[in-house]
Amino acid sequence: MAVEDLAQKMFQYQMLFEEQAAILRKDLAVYQKAYDNVSRSEGVAKDGQHWMPKADQKVAYMQHLENICKSDPKTPDE
Secondary structure (H helix, E strand, C coil): CCHHHHHHHHHHHHHHHHHHHHHHHCCHHHHHHHHHHHHCCCCCCCCCCCCCCCHHHHHHHHHHHHHHHHCCCCCCCC
16 A cells, blocks of 8 residues: 555544544533443453554454444444
């Protein structure tokens, strides 16, 4: 992947995350519920755990993130 492609993806993800964060900040109760739901999820690092995937899992992890970012969220914790 070229540096330009990586930069575009990083910008796309940053804008997506900022947009969703702004929505969640408007209703702190919804934010807290979404945070609690996501925190209990299997794929989320718990206290003391590392979140980075192992070397042999990076491609699958990046594809998983790409699929999440392409989805159209229906609930605050998506």
